[in-house]
Amino acid sequence: EKQGYRHFMLKEIHEQPSVVRTCLEAYINPDWHSQNSDEENPITLNLKPEIYEDLEHIQIVACGTSWHASLVGKYLLEQIAQIPTFVQYASEYRYAPSPMMRNTITIGVTQSGETADTIAALEMERQRRSSCDRTYQARILGITNRPESTLGGMVDQVINTYAGIEIGVAATKTFVAQVIAFYILALDLAGRRKTITPSRMEEILKGLLQLPTQIEQIIHSEEPKIRDLAHQFPDTKDFIFLGRGINFPIALEGALKLKEISYIHAEGYPAGEMKHGPIALLDAHVPVVAIAMGGSVYEKVISNAQEAKARDARLIGVLPQNHHEDMFQDTLIVPEVDEILSPILAVIPLQLLSYYIASMRGLDVDQPRNLAKSVTVE
Ligand code: M6R
Numbered sequence: 001e002k003q004g005y006r007h008f009m010l011k012e013i014h015e016q017p018s019v020v021r022t023c024l025e026a027y028i029n030p031d032w033h034s035q036n037s038d039e040e041n042p043i044t045l046n047l048k049p050e051i052y053e054d055l056e057h058i059q060i061v062a063c064g065t066s067w068h069a070s071l072v073g074k075y076l077l078e079q080i081a082q083i084p085t086f087v088q089y090a091s092e093y094r095y096a097p098s099p100m101m102r103n104t105i106t107i108g109v110t111q112s113g114e115t116a117d118t119i120a121a122l123e124m125e126r127q128r129r130s131s132c133d134r135t136y137q138a139r140i141l142g143i144t145n146r147p148e149s150t151l152g153g154m155v156d157q158v159i160n161t162y163a164g165i166e167i168g169v170a171a172t173k174t175f176v177a178q179v180i181a182f183y184i185l186a187l188d189l190a191g192r193r194k195t196i197t198p199s200r201m202e203e204i205l206k207g208l209l210q211l212p213t214q215i216e217q218i219i220h221s222e223e224p225k226i227r228d229l230a231h232q233f234p235d236t237k238d239f240i241f242l243g244r245g246i247n248f249p250i251a252l253e254g255a256l257k258l259k260e261i262s263y264i265h266a267e268g269y270p271a272g273e274m275k276h277g278p279i280a281l282l283d284a285h286v287p288v289v290a291i292a293m294g295g296s297v298y299e300k301v302i303s304n305a306q307e308a309k310a311r312d313a314r315l316i317g318v319l320p321q322n323h324h325e326d327m328f329q330d331t332l333i334v335p336e337v338d339e340i341l342s343p344i345l346a347v348i349p350l351q352l353l354s355y356y357i358a359s360m361r362g363l364d365v366d367q368p369r370n371l372a373k374s375v376t377v378e
Contacts, residue, residue: 007365009168009261013351014219017212019173020180020344023162024208027184032205034198042205043188047157050138052192054103058083061090061121062109063375065171065256066178070109071249072343073182079246079340080196080204081189090121091378097124102135108142111166111174112374113149120378122154143181145174159185168366169373170260172351175253179344183208207341214335218348222332226349229316229330230356236287239264240278241350242271242308243291244301250291250343254350261368262358271297271304282311289353290328291346294320295339318346 005011032042058077060070067089074085086098090108094117108122122140129136142155145163152158161177187204190196196204239258243251252268259266269278271290282288290305292298302325309315309327317328320336332349334342358365 007168007355007359008166009170009172009355009365010359012166012168012173013348013355015164016173016176016348017215017219019163019177020215021212023177023180023184024211026160026162028205028208030209032202034202041188041191042201043184043191045159045184045188047141047188048138051105051141051157052189054135055083055105055189055193056103057101058085058105058107059098059101060085060087060107060109061093061118061125062087063090063115063117065175065253066109066111066115066118068249068253068256069175069178069182070107071252072179072246073109073186075246075249076182076186076340077189080186081193082195083189083193088121090115090117094121094124097121097128100128100132100136102132103139104136105139105141108140108151108155109144109178110142110149110151111145111161111163111171111178113142113144113146113151114374114376116376116378119150119154122151126154143178143185145177167373169368169371170257170354170365172257176344176347180208204338204340207338210337211341211344214337214345215348218334218345219352222334222349223352226332226352227356230353230360233264233287233357234360236285237265238281238286239266239289240274240281240286240308240313241266241268241289241291242274242301242304243268243346244271244297244304245295246339246343247291247293247346250346250350251289253347254289254291254354257351257354258357260371261354261365262361262363263369264357271301274304275307279307279311282308282313284312284314286313287316288313289316289318289350291318291350292323292325293318293334293339293342293346294323294336295342298323318349
């Protein structure tokens, strides 16, 4: 039921605070403090011990939005847990797998648990590992919203994202829940491998627990603004989304959302790559959305946005509070948070922007043309 919302997608965007809360509550021990950190790990993921044993690498296969969540996951696993992580498109990996690596976890990320390419890539991985010694065994995980799915039946262990059923074809709440699952996994591994100090662990946990309220705040303050902004692009044919570091995947996700439901051509780029090609596309008709979330790459993204401005691009900034920059024609403001947590907040205004542009154009937001909720064919 849409419960008064015009579309399931909008309802699902609004459900994100409670989805994040549920997912965090499932995996975080709220009584943990850095002072009693000797006693236990604050994360209750309960993976089998052999999954952690001598772990050297993580390999992730996924498609579409789940692939974007996996790219954020790579950042977290490498920066927090110090584990080299490789993210592959499942449709590519199944025909060109990387050489076998021992002591490696392979994770299939799929909200539906039924995506044919992801299932086939994992099946291939399972089979080729089965004839190898035990350093290759029992290391296949799934991150999914449906543990009862085909994926759930074929992996050694499932991490449930607890997002609840998602009906809109454009993934929103399941994306955010997948990213939360990666925080949980990265923190769990970091705690065990001691690649994080207890006080930093506590800092990140506290930050995570504030995300639901902060998402609510964004929806409350930015949704009316975004609804109006959407009316300014009735004939726009192209959009560019720029992000860097942990928010580069959010640029990809913002672009994918827009193209899926509004049929506007959109590209997501790492902001520093723009000058290597896409800058040639820019003129006054191409809006550029720059995700400048503060933290280590803030100045860099701002200077990349300036390069776009110099080509007359119409600039929209996704910015943290108190970082107003005059060059942006429009700003979508989110609470200022630790850089490592920023993707969860940055994606919210982009979901709303794509929703309102598509709905303003009168399109079938929940059932966009040529797309299915789960792609069960190759
Ligand atoms: O069910 P999955 O997560 O495996 O689906 C993967 C993609 O098909 C999916 O994310 C697709 O890109 C969505 N329509 C994105 O909104």
